[in-house]
Amino acid sequence: MASAAPPKVPGTALLELMQGQQLGSDQQGVKDSVKQYYTDLTSSKDLLTSACTTCKAPSPDVRAMLKDVPAEIVDRYYGCGTPLPMGITGLRVLDLGCGTGRDCYVAARMVGPNGFVTGVDMTPDQLAVARQYMEQYNTQVLGYPKPNMRFVQGHIEKLDGVEDGSQDLIISNCVINLSPDKAAVLSEAWRVLAPGGEVYFSDIYCDRRLPAEVRTHPVLLGECLGGALYTNDFLRLARQTGFMDPRSLESEEVIITDPALKDLVGNARFYSTTYRLFKLPGRLxxxxxxxxxxxxxxxxxxxxxxxxxxxxxxxxxxxxxxxxxxxxxxxxxxxxxxxxxxxxxxxxxxxxxxxxxxxxxxxxxxxxxxxxxxxxxx
Missing domain, CATH: 3.40.5.100 (Ribosomal Protein L9; domain 1)
Structure with a gap:
């Protein structure tokens, strides 16, 4: 009888993350699976768990701003938090995995006409929705002389066209867990942030390392559970990248109601957590x-x-x-x-x-x- 594989030690798990192997060796296959999953969704009502829905209501200020965002954009929102800090007037903001752009539209109002928002996503169908209302929203709803946001098709693991040190704030909402190469995502975030910049993002985390059959399950992956990092592995990866003192802001447990999915994950517990990572080289x-x-x-x-x-x-x-x-x-x-x-x-x-x-x-x-x-x- 073949002996069971030895359990992974922390160093092995971190090495797996650094090599982009957490979700297996077929990175393009993972991206294709995620892209198809979100292309097939027509609204957040199609989801099987609460992972890709905001667990906690946004602040009153953000809720007021959301009333002016086009309904189609709000209906096709799949975030797990509200990574939109107040007081960001004039900042350059980058949204990783913007989807149909709900958070970008709110951020465009928050940064004002002198700030700028860039949304990056790999799914053409969602970007088409984001772009459809952009000019009307900026000029007629916000009253800006010209749009202060743009949407780019691309991959968050390789931010082509985003210059070094060009962003003051990076936001992301329940997306990084979907990436097959999370080390590359954080490395690119570090590269494009200006000194003193911040990654302020919400994502799904787990209280343990998940087995391969859970991590690669197409539905669990699409529902933002399969790719969820064990919290301590995320902290190790962040520090390895240069974000020396990750700070958690708030966290809510994710509810899994589908019996089949609940059985697959067993006793694992998942949390929607908002983290803050500051780029302060040599200061943290x-x-x-x-x-x-x-x-x-x-x-x-x-x-x-x-x-x-x-x-x-x-x-x-x-x-x-x-x-x-x-x-x-x-x-x-x-x-x-x-x-x-x-x-x-x-x-x-x-x-x-x-x-x-x-x-x-x-x-x-x-x-x-x-x-x-x-x-x-x-």
Missing amino acids: EDLCEEYGQVAVYKGTLPGHKHGYALDDHHFFVTNKPMLVCGNTAAMVEETWLAPHFQVVGDRSVHYGAFDCGPSPAASGAPAASKASAAGGCC
Whole structure:
């Protein structure tokens, strides 16, 4: 009797990710399967799980903006979160796997006429819908002199035509799990982001590594479950790429109602999580360190008058000083968030390790849906 294959150790799993082998060796076959799955869908009602539907309602501001987005675009929306941060006026935004463009349309309003939004997707049918309403929406609904968004057919693993350092913010909504080469996606995101830029995205994650028969199942793959990364493997991959301190913002469990699919995944649990990855070369450390820095949120971000959640364990009460680690200080002082924060102190004196515990996502547990209001960092 042949012996069972030995279980994969973390290094092996990471190597598999780095080589683009998580979903098997036929990357084009995976892309073709995903493309066909989403071409055949006519609305979110055709989905068999809640994975590709937003688990938590968007903020009131975003809900108001969605009312002006054409109905066909909203009906063919398959995201799992709302990766649309407030206060991004004037930024250059890139949407990875934009589909019919729902988030692009909202982002176009948020960045204003001086910002710009680029949506990339590999599915021609969905891009046709996105482009159909673009000019009318920009000029008649938003009143801009010309469109401030464009839609490009392409692959998120190789962002041809997007220049190095040309984007301030990358968003993505339940798409990266569908990619057969997630390492390439994160590498390209790092390349096209400007220093101080951010990847702010929602995706599906799992509480364990999935067996090959689940990862390659065409329906589970299309429903955003088969390609879901084990949370800790995602964190390892992000750090390997250069995003040294991934921060989870919020998380909701995905509900699987189809009996056959539920049986296939067994005891595995899936979560829709929104992550923030900051490109701050040389400024983020792998552990939290204390430099005596204090951060104060000014209360100036739209929709966040009384406080701001940087992630699931940092809630800044407006005008209240908060002791933070060096990483958090860099995130609020050296990125697009800088106008909304004041940081006192620098890194000239090191006081040792910052007294903190791991976030829920960092420990592999589901992130809290609300940030802690504690006065400490991390």
